[in-house]
Amino acid sequence: MGAYILRRILISIPVLIGITILGFVALKLSPGDPLLTSVNPEVLANLMANPELLQAERARLGFDQPVFPNQYFRWLGNVLQGDLGFSITSRRPIVDEIGARLPQTLLLMVVSLTLAICIGIPIGVITAVRQYSKLDYGLNAAAIFLASTPVFVLALIAIYVFAVNLHWLPTGQVHTVGRTDLLDLVHHLILPASVLAIVNAAPLIRYTRASMLEVLNTEYVTTARSKGLVNRLVIGRHAFRNGLIPIITIVAFLVPEAVAGAVITEQIFAWNGMGQLAVKAAGARDPSLMMGIILMTGVAVLAANIVADIGYAIADPRVRYDAAK
């Protein structure tokens, strides 16, 4: 098991490097003076007054050197020390900007993913067990329909119905102005989390259904049934256990979004998270902010994949040995 984990981590390293290259490319391709995003604004203000010092600083930071490999490795060194540069729109360090937004995004995504799983998997199981029934067709159709609707349309409709017409829920934001209590937070969380949960549940339903069906039709399940084992036990113990594997995969795929934030949902609900930050950064052409978001997201995704691989290995011991191939 330990060797397996180690192997998975080692494979991730080139990908990690690839992500840093991607982020660096995004940074370098953006127009604008790189000095603005690398130097502390307080220091920069003093430098601007003195052209010689400015030139010296440019040289010191290596901006006159070839982009690759020199500038890249220097930049990488900074990143590893926690220096992601400065945002040109707010003049504050990127780590602060991202740090301020991350909790809101994590909250939204954890809740919506959990909801999606709680809705999607049971429904997927039900439709698989009751294959070809009216319930199956109905739920399936609903799933396809929901998966085809753009998320911003769903969100707008949800706001229209629940917030504007019925006045049950607020139209957006994390908190009501001036309030900080948990109840208020939950009140504001319901709509965006539900919209996201529905959007994520649709493909989850279909995958769960498909994998459950594969398993249910296999010989050893039919054998178990013919042995007279109670149906529920069969489903619960054998089918579900085997169906767990693709589900772990899917959850691992849904997790990347947890860090990037639901870009569109956050925008519509004015949810103060990473996704909204990304859109602002893109609109303002703020290169280091975008680079910082890419880096953070990539690293988190890799971590999630490794955890998922571990989950795999726990659920299905064969994976540990097959992976060695």
Added chain:
Amino acid sequence: MRARLPVLLAVVALLGAACQSATPSGTPTTSSAPQSSAPASAPASQAPASEAPESEAPESAAPSGDGGETVLRFARISDFLPSIHPADLGTGNQELMADIVFSTLVDVDSDEVTILPDLATEWTASDDATTFTFNLHPDAVWSDGEAVDVDDVIFTIAWSAQNPTAFKQIPVTMWTNVLGGDAVVGTTDIPEGLNRIDDHTIEITLKAPDSTFLRQIAGAVYYILPEHLLADLTAEEALTCGFCLGTVGETIGSGPFDFSESISAGGATFTAKQDYWKGKDSEIDTLVYKIQESNVSVAQLAAGELDLVIRVPPAEGPGLANTPGLEQLNVPGVGIFNINFHNGNTDKALRQAIAYAINRPETIEQVLGGLATINYTIPPGFTVYDDINRYEFDLDRAKELLAESSWDVNQTFRLALLAEDPNFTVPAPALQQYLQDLGLTVELTALPTAPYSALIQETDDFEAFLSFGGSEGVGWFQSGIYYDCDGLGTSQLKLSDERGECIYTEQFEAAAAVTGDAQDAILHDLALDLNENLPEIYLWQPNYLHVHSDRLGGDFTIYPNERESFQKILDWTYAP
């Protein structure tokens, strides 16, 4: 089934953990320079260890909160620059905050003309409008207890004269025009026009007569700075120091409120001072100021989460008409929407052709729903004299002029605009269509703020650009800063290239030197000149819509130049 229970437990645990980390995030900490930006959701209830004296935080924002505490929650448009020092005061939001936390020598009333006392209780002006004497209020103090006296006034004016290039946004011409101001640039000397009579009396002499002096120093950029805190501030530090960024505990002012939450991209919070030196405390205890997108503000208004929104998009008016307890003020705006030409574009025939080709009344009526006031191609704030050329829509005349011009119709006419502002994007297709009817091939380039500014300030890749803003409609003198040869950097202002000399500045100064009919005569000539020669086509002034709760009363009113409305905050009441 069995697998579900662990999932449920995990959910609960995750939810709990996530909530823990979510709510207290971004709690503003004190004094350390650059604050991490607190998210818009940052709890206003935590202003720990703040050094500002009576800063308390509200427990809830219910208007009549616990213990009868009054909280005013308001919002304005989403412009944001992270600074409050005059050197970097570029947006209406910053000016509004400066009015809340600082004091100017005088204020202006809601008619935008009558001068009211602020730091100065009395003042006199010499007959030639060159020398002004101010008596400061004897009890005026800063938040940290230090007295406000003439030293602060001298410091403020002298620093501005010594460091004129520090001012990146609005030039403080009233201060730099003090007698001897030119001589002290780059030094630490005091201009000779500043004469200290005693601790609370100062006499200011200008280098030339200026009858607009009193009115202009009521503007937020002219607020008085604390000498005891900023004496050693360099020009570069003015952009980034703790005081300069609006930081709790560091930004010390003499105004009726203090910061209880530092400035961030989401806004700020203010607490009223107790025993304010003017003898009257604000009846509103806390101000919660939100800087956010308009649609968020509108939604919050409708839900009762905001009490006042200044500059709601006028088109949102009908949607708010059904919300009880709200009143709407739909007024002509003081900002002007216009077409600016690249300063290398000296072809008057082309500009006039375009002016004749755009049917302004039709656009205002049919596209803007009547929510704008037409402008007759002179700066707003000027009287519309009878002999001004109104450039009424005349396509034939326009085509004649185009033929006379040196414009090659095979060339593309590139028009740049701001992508995110409906004031630009809504009429842009109409403008494009008029120009195409004229025979031009128009290419619209819509950009977000940063690239748009970069395009028009640093490149030549455009023929013209749309712009909106300013507060020129307040009065004729407000236009003066735009026609200064040193300008603000945007390309339309290098007017000296046209004539080889900075003629408009002289005319503005001449108008300021006199009053009455003499002034009117100069302004009349100036208007005719600008009407003919200015490389800008003024189109219209979009309306402003302000929406507020009907609980706001007392002397509450929104000024034509809405950002100045908070000068009278002490006279507002908020009924529970």
Added chain:
Amino acid sequence: MTQLNDPGALPASMPELELASQPIGSGTPQAIDRQVSPRRAAVRRFFRYRLAIVGVIMLSVIMLLALFAPLLTPWPSNFVDFAAGARQPPSAEHVLGTDVSARDIWARVLYGGRTSIIVGFGAVALYLVIGTLFGLAAGYYGSFVDQAIMRFTDTIMAIPPLLLIIVFVSVVGPSIASVIVVIGLLGWPVTARLVRGQLLVLRESEFITAARVIGVPDRTILLRHMVPNILGPLTVVATFGVATAVLLESSLSFLGLGVRPPEASWGNLITEAVSPVVLTMLPWQWVPAAIAITATVLAVNFIGDGLRDALDPRAAKSR
């Protein structure tokens, strides 16, 4: 079936997923219809899936509408109708009313459809080509090249697509062309993996080894054996890819980071709807475009499902 529908992006098809979801020794052998050629059998299976037919009809209608736009409306998409005025409700002259700038909405929906459909198909075409080339290179050359390309695909797949696209579009500036290119450049990994997977299977198979031993040139092997095998899954991937691309483009344009006004695209026709007044009082402004996007994506998904069933009968059993 997948949507890159904002978050929750499940990839179009994951060979690993399918591999992982099979317990060892699964499946009952399928009876093969020996009388009819495999292609005709596939077509028959496709048409047995009713929703696929519905999808084909819907998509055809939509594409015809977009194609014949000038015949279906007298108004150009950017024409400002001063006489009618802005924000007008549906009327005889303007069947869906006018938008905030006094332009006809029905015209903009039609012409916007052209944009959205072009982007959808264009991006997919682009990444099919790129992905196939990379996949062939990876599978054919193996070892280092293969590993490098696979790590490259892992890298791209590690970042959520919408985020990556937003970043790069903002770097190059938004426009129709840049959106097509960026979606294309970031969508090829799945295709590449598919192609590579097929190639690897071929390399292992005995009769290919035999063919090579005989001396059949590689190119012939590729053409005659790989291409037919891969055409099926590739078509399925491409179809779902179109759905994804249309959703991506509309999301980008909605955010203002894709096709910019005054050009019309279904996404940017909905941007106005964040304004409370437009959302509640002027539904004709945004609802038509919303329906258009949903209908198109739905149709494409139906077709994709049908194709997948038609081309992989084993999967059909678990439907």
